[in-house]
Amino acid sequence: MTPRQIRQFNHDLLKWFHEKGRSLPWRETNNPYYIWVSEIMLQQTQVNTVIPYYNRFISRFPTLHALAEAQEESVLKSWEGLGYYSRARNLQKGVREVAEKYNGQVPDDKDKLLSIHGIGPYTAGALLSIAFSEPEPAVDGNVMRVMSRIFLIDDDIAKAKAKKEFENVVQELIAEADPRAFNQSLMDLGAMICHPKNPECPECPVRNHCRAYDEGVQTEYPVKSGKAKPKTADYAVLLISDSEGKILIEQRPDSGLLAGLWQFPMIGESEGGKAAVQKLAGEKIGQSVHLTKESFTHTHRFSHLVWNLSLYSGVICDPIIPGERQEWLPVSELEKRPFPVSHQKVIDWLKKNRRNDT
DNA sequence: AATTCGGGGTA
DNA sequence: TACCCAGAATT
Numbered sequence: 001m002t003p004r005q006i007r008q009f010n011h012d013l014l015k016w017f018h019e020k021g022r023s024l025p026w027r028e029t030n031n032p033y034y035i036w037v038s039e040i041m042l043q044q045t046q047v048n049t050v051i052p053y054y055n056r057f058i059s060r061f062p063t064l065h066a067l068a069e070a071q072e073e074s075v076l077k078s079w080e081g082l083g084y085y086s087r088a089r090n091l092q093k094g095v096r097e098v099a100e101k102y103n104g105q106v107p108d109d110k111d112k113l114l115s116i117h118g119i120g121p122y123t124a125g126a127l128l129s130i131a132f133s134e135p136e137p138a139v140d141g142n143v144m145r146v147m148s149r150i151f152l153i154d155d156d157i158a159k160a161k162a163k164k165e166f167e168n169v170v171q172e173l174i175a176e177a178d179p180r181a182f183n184q185s186l187m188d189l190g191a192m193i194c195h196p197k198n199p200e201c202p203e204c205p206v207r208n209h210c211r212a213y214d215e216g217v218q219t220e221y222p223v224k225s226g227k228a229k230p231k232t233a234d235y236a237v238l239l240i241s242d243s244e245g246k247i248l249i250e251q252r253p254d255s256g257l258l259a260g261l262w263q264f265p266m267i268g269e270s271e272g273g274k275a276a277v278q279k280l281a282g283e284k285i286g287q288s289v290h291l292t293k294e295s296f297t298h299t300h301r302f303s304h305l306v307w308n309l310s311l312y313s314g315v316i317c318d319p320i321i322p323g324e325r326q327e328w329l330p331v332s333e334l335e336k337r338p339f340p341v342s343h344q345k346v347i348d349w350l351k352k353n354r355r356n357d358t
Numbered sequence: 359a360a361t362t363c364g365g366g367g368t369a
Numbered sequence: 370t371a372c373c374c375a376g377a378a379t380t
Contacts, residue, residue, distance in 0.1 A: 042375040049366060049374085083364025086378075120377045140375045160359065187375055196373060197369065227372090228361090257363070302364055341365065 001173075001209070009209045010177045016205030017185035022047070022192070025054055027184070032106035032131040033064040033095075039126045040091045040118060044084060047191065053082050064106070067092055068099040076260055076338040085259060090118030108132040121163065129179040137170035138183045139163055142190025148222035149194065149212035158225045232306040234269040236277045237346055239294070239311060240285060242319040245354070246328040248285070249337065257305075262337040264346055269310065277312060289314040296349045300342035307342055311349070 001009065024047065026038035037057060041050045057078050061067040067075070072092060079088035094116040098106055106127065107113055113124040125138035137143075144157045144166050151169060155162035174182050193204050199218050201207050212218045240248040249262050267280045274293060282288040296311040322328055329337070331354060334347055 039375065044363095044374055044376060045365080046367065046374050081365075083366085084376085086363065087376090090377080118377070122376055126375065138375075141373075142375065184375090191375085224372095259363090300365095304362065304364095 003176075005209065006173055006176060009173065009206055010182065012205045012209070013185050013189065014178065014181050017181055017188060020192070021185060021188045025051060025058075030131060032127060033067075034058060035127060035131045036094075036106060036123075037061075037091065039123045039130075040087050041082065043087060043123075045082065049082070053079070064095050064104055065099060068096045072260065073338065077336075080261075080338045081341055081344075085261060087118060089260065093117040094119060106131070108134065110136065121167070125167075126183065129174075129183045133178075133180050135171075135174045135177070135179045137167040137174060139166045139170060140187065142187045142194075143170060143183075145196060145222050146186055146190050146194045149199075149218055150206065150210045152211045152215075152217075152221070154221070154223045156225050157222045158227075228304075230302065230304050230306050232308060234308045235266045235310075236269045236281070237309050237311050237343070238265040238267065238281055238285075238291070239313040239346070239350065240265065240281075240289065241313070241315050242328060243315070243317055244330075246319075246330050247334065247350075248322070249327055249329055249334070250323075251325040251327075257302075258340045260338075261340050263339060263343045266309075269308075274312075281312070281314070285316070286320045287316065287318070289316055294349075294353075296346070296353075298342065298345050300345070309342060309346070311346065 026034055029035070038050070038054055041054055041057070060078055061070060061075075070092070072089065075088050075092050076085060079085055097116055098104060102112075108128065110124055110128060113119050113127060114121070119127070122138055122140050125136040128134040128136040129138055141157075144162065147153060147166050147169050148155075148157065153165060153169070155165050170186075189204070189206070193200050197219070201210075201213050201218060204210065204213070207213045212221050238248075248265060250265050251262050252258050252260060254260055265284055267277055267284065269277060274291065278289075278291050281291060291312040291314040294311040294313055298309045300307040300309065319328060331350060339347065
């Protein structure tokens with residue numbers, strides 16, 4: 001684009017944004033900590049899903065220091081159900097880093113931001129532009145889709161390399177714009193008009209600048225290669241209760257899938273058969289236990305994994321002393337711990353079917 | 359450069 | 370179903 005075309009593009013885009021842009025909780029503030037929280041929550045997560053989580057989170061951790069000083073488990077509890085839990089752990093790590101290294105002030109320097117845990121190229125750009133009004137690109141899925149159509153860029157956006165190309169394009173456009181409004185207007189355009197499947201081009205404020213619209217090939221962009229088929233894993237979920245009706249739960253490891261969350265003990269069911277489950281359950285719990293296969297089963301789909309869960313229950317008369325990451329809890333207190341959604345389904349079943357109240 | 363990290367909305 | 374979502378860390 002020529003400088004004149006760039007000015008016209010900016011004018012058309014920002015005029016639309018000020019008239020039709022979304023009003024969102026995190027747009028009512030310039031507090032870098034609030035913007036930071038919102039950007040982390042919004043990673044791979046839709047706006048409407050985030051809104052209630054954001055409001056609760058800010059209400060519970062109203063300042064950067066409040067989050068820095070919180071128990072990690074209470075942070076995970078606030079994140080429960082939102083997914084990608086390492087985001088929450090890294091956010092708190094990053095906040096603690098800012099509290100110690102930068103006296104609680106979120107730095108407005110790109111390299112310093114990128115050195116903070118959980119802040120990558122996108123989030124650094126978003127903070128610099130939205131919180132500090134610096135002309136930095138913030139390239140996410142929306143921006144790649146919009147720009148791929150406007151300039152007919154056919155790089156595979158599933159590849160890491162493609163992002164640089166889009167950052168260069170945005171960098172040229174943003175130079176003459178209000179960076180804060182510019183980056184957010186691209187995201188709103190991507191979310192409200194320039195949809196992946198059925199873009200509403202007649203409503204688009206920049207369709208006159210769009211090469212894909214000009215050539216009628218909007219739906220062929222962006223170019224994106226496919227993902228691998230998720231693998232499946234079968235598990236026996238153990239509902240072990242003591243004579244008082246307390247349930248044995250355990251905390252998952254500090255790294256990997258669902259790190260730090262709580263769950264009912266699980267056993268890989270690869271070979272199937274109740275006898276095998278019974279034997280492994282005895283080893284896991286530390287004493288032999290008679291299990292009953294319940295009718296409850298549940299399939300949980302992650303983006304890269306499928307869990308097939310089936311439920312076994314058993315009662316222990318002489319309860320074991322719980323291990324380091326285990327605990328006996330009454331059903332009524334399970335909600336104090338953060339559980340993954342798959343095991344919340346088990347809790348739902350338990351509350352409907354429990355035979356002995358506690 | 360490819361894989362691992364959740365869960366829900368949408369056509 | 371399949372794809373997408375205000376991506377980053379790890380391998």
